[in-house]
Amino acid sequence: MIIKGRVWVYPDNVDTDVIIPARYLNTSDPEELAKHCMEDIDESFAKEVKKGDIIVAGHNFGSGSSREHAPIAIKASGVACVIAKSFSRIFYRNAFNIGLPILESDVVDELEKFDEIEVDTEKGRIRVLKNGKVFKSSVIPDFMQNLIESGGLFNYAKKILNV
Amino acid sequence: MGMTISQKILAKKSHRGGVKPGEIVMADVDLAFANDITAPIAIDFVKRLGVDVFDKNKIALIPDHFTPNKDISSANQCKIMRDFVKERDLPNYWESGEVGIEHALLPEQGFVRPGMLIVGADSHTCTHGALGAFATGMGSTDVGFAFATGKSWFRVPESMKFVYKGKRNKWVVGKDLILYTIGKIGVAGALYKSMEFTGDAIRELPMEDRLTMCNMAIEAGAKNGIVEPDDVTIEYLKERGIEEDQYEILKSEGDAEYSDVIEIDVSNIEPQVAFPHLPSNVRGVSEIKEDIKIDQAFIGSCTNGRISDLREAAKVLKGNKVAKYVRLIIIPATVEVYRQALKEGLFDIFLDAGAVISTPTCGPCLGGYMGILADGEVCVSTSNRNFVGRMGSKKSFIYLASPAVAAASAVAGKIVHPDEVVK
Numbered sequence: 001m002i003i004k005g006r007v008w009v010y011p012d013n014v015d016t017d018v019i020i021p022a023r024y025l026n027t028s029d030p031e032e033l034a035k036h037c038m039e040d041i042d043e044s045f046a047k048e049v050k051k052g053d054i055i056v057a058g059h060n061f062g063s064g065s066s067r068e069h070a071p072i073a074i075k076a077s078g079v080a081c082v083i084a085k086s087f088s089r090i091f092y093r094n095a096f097n098i099g100l101p102i103l104e105s106d107v108v109d110e111l112e113k114f115d116e117i118e119v120d121t122e123k124g125r126i127r128v129l130k131n132g133k134v135f136k137s138s139v140i141p142d143f144m145q146n147l148i149e150s151g152g153l154f155n156y157a158k159k160i161l162n163v
Numbered sequence: 164m165g166m167t168i169s170q171k172i173l174a175k176k177s178h179r180g181g182v183k184p185g186e187i188v189m190a191d192v193d194l195a196f197a198n199d200i201t202a203p204i205a206i207d208f209v210k211r212l213g214v215d216v217f218d219k220n221k222i223a224l225i226p227d228h229f230t231p232n233k234d235i236s237s238a239n240q241c242k243i244m245r246d247f248v249k250e251r252d253l254p255n256y257w258e259s260g261e262v263g264i265e266h267a268l269l270p271e272q273g274f275v276r277p278g279m280l281i282v283g284a285d286s287h288t289c290t291h292g293a294l295g296a297f298a299t300g301m302g303s304t305d306v307g308f309a310f311a312t313g314k315s316w317f318r319v320p321e322s323m324k325f326v327y328k329g330k331r332n333k334w335v336v337g338k339d340l341i342l343y344t345i346g347k348i349g350v351a352g353a354l355y356k357s358m359e360f361t362g363d364a365i366r367e368l369p370m371e372d373r374l375t376m377c378n379m380a381i382e383a384g385a386k387n388g389i390v391e392p393d394d395v396t397i398e399y400l401k402e403r404g405i406e407e408d409q410y411e412i413l414k415s416e417g418d419a420e421y422s423d424v425i426e427i428d429v430s431n432i433e434p435q436v437a438f439p440h441l442p443s444n445v446r447g448v449s450e451i452k453e454d455i456k457i458d459q460a461f462i463g464s465c466t467n468g469r470i471s472d473l474r475e476a477a478k479v480l481k482g483n484k485v486a487k488y489v490r491l492i493i494i495p496a497t498v499e500v501y502r503q504a505l506k507e508g509l510f511d512i513f514l515d516a517g518a519v520i521s522t523p524t525c526g527p528c529l530g531g532y533m534g535i536l537a538d539g540e541v542c543v544s545t546s547n548r549n550f551v552g553r554m555g556s557k558k559s560f561i562y563l564a565s566p567a568v569a570a571a572s573a574v575a576g577k578i579v580h581p582d583e584v585v586k
Contacts, residue, residue: 012351013350013351013441015548015550017529017530017548017550017551017552017553018550018551018552018557021530021552021557022200022529022530022531022553023530023531025200025228026229026233026234026236026237026239026240027236027240028203028204028240039557040551040552040557041551059351060350060351060354060384063350063351063384064286064381064548064550065285065286065529065548066201066284066285066286066288066300066301066302067200067201067302068201068204068284068302068303068304069200086351086354088351088354088384089354089355089384089386090286090300090301090302093301093302093305094301094302094304094305097302097304097305098304141187141318143187143316153304153305153308154208154211154212154304156308157208157212157308157311157312158212160312160314161212161214161311161312163212163213163214
């Protein structure tokens with residue numbers, strides 16, 4: 001998949017409490033959650049985010065609570081992809097499970113808010129449009145690649161259970 | 164090359180002779196659980212599949228976060244959970260009046276045993292490693308998968324070994340050891356890895372302090388925290404009617420490989436305080452030279468809401484009064500803890516001091532309810548996260564500490580060493 005979009009830039013250790021504060025966790029409705037996405041780190045995000053935008057960040061993105069509502073809120077906001085230097089392990093799994101593409105790369109160091117990048121998720125190539133610099137992302141483990149190809153964890157469960 | 168205790172459990176549960184860090188295994192889980200926030204999505208996963216849960220006795224549903232129901236939406240989420248429990252006739256469910264915070268309730272009620280593989284839809288599931296189980300937090304979909312199939316996939320983690328030596332100072336508890344450790348390695352210091360807590364000082368550490376330490380492994384990014392079972396573990400289980408022949412004790416092999424070995428002399432550690440807004444932003448309490456005035460102190464949560472925590476708080480609060488304009492909120496983590504505290508007369512000490520005591524709930528720890536912070540307010544909390552907005556306003560400030568430090572600070576009206584209050 002090729003994704004081209006403008007970026008929202010965030011620092012290290014963006015935790016799931018700022019991605020979607022617990023005061024909004026009395027629902028799991030994606031549209032409701034999207035209204036408050038990133039609210040405690042960036043009030044402008046939910047108002048200005050456009051379909052196809054990309055989030056780029058530093059280390060340990062999605063740390064803290066295991067709430068799946070965090071990647072759900074990001075995906076429902078229209079974000080096409082999250083690229084961080086590293087992810088918290090629970091967020092990493094959750095994003096895969098709900099079909100939010102995520103990649104590990106240092107590209108954030110090269111970017112300012114609303115710069116544009118082009119991402120080839122299969123080749124793990126990220127191109128910065130303003131200067132043509134190309135970054136490689138880490139490769140998705142085979143097991144997870146297979147999970148995606150078999151249609152995610154839900155279809156995998158169907159296969160195992162023969163239903 | 165030998166395996167660590169974490170790797171051994173994953174090997175056993177995936178029916179392999181051995182596993183290596185980085186391998187991905189599909190393993191059988193012994194216990195899978197979710198709470199009122201995370202269960203609805205997991206339940207939906209099972210319902211969409213149109214299957215039964217894999218084993219009624221191996222799943223638990225625990226409405227602890229926003230109960231007693233805090234508002235209509237939360238009540239509806241709890242209802243989804245309760246209806247599912249009724250419909251499937253599931254035994255491991257606790258209603259208000261019997262429910263406690265999941266990570267305090269499950270070990271207390273004898274659901275956690277050495278050698279088990281446990282997944283929970285809550286990041287603090289790592290708590291249960293204190294009993295020598297491999298326990299890790301996941302999202303709702305992963306736990307829904309476990310509810311339906313009895314399995315989960317794992318990337319075998321590298322292990323980090325933390326060796327604690329020496330004798331603990333007065334007032335220094337498990338909370339201080341883990342805050343100090345996170346301060347040393349950082350909030351991503353154990354990312355994707357196992358934190359194995361060992362050494363003489365751990366052998367002398369009571370089970371409740373071990374639970375506190377493993378609870379906060381996630382705050383260093385770890386996949387799990389774990390302590391090898393020993394006499395303390397065996398005794399804790401015996402008190403719950405679980406005999407040694409009912410579980411298997413696994414230990415790390417002598418030649419097991421660790422990505423890091425970190426030695427910590429606990430005799431150099433004093434009560435610790437984590438400053439806003441990261442659990443790694445740690446200082447010894449005597450290093451704080453400025454006055455940090457507080458508006459609220461919270462003693463409770465899956466980190467520090469157990470009976471030993473309330474006893475520590477009571478030691479400090481006895482005969483003292485909470486400072487003017489400070490709210491002290493005490494929340495026993497389970498009904499058993501609540502009853503025991505009442506029986507020991509701790510409630511009188513708390514009430515005389517001017518504290519408010521709540522029914523068991525996660526409540527204010529995650530900014531749910533029962534003690535939300537206003538703009539600019541400062542709270543010293545025995546919970547696990549001091550992130551921006553975690554307990555309410557994003558303009559509030561949270562300092563993490565032990566129950567003794569929180570209690571002393573409530574009395575002094577500012578963050579202080581317990582010795583300043585208990586003369």
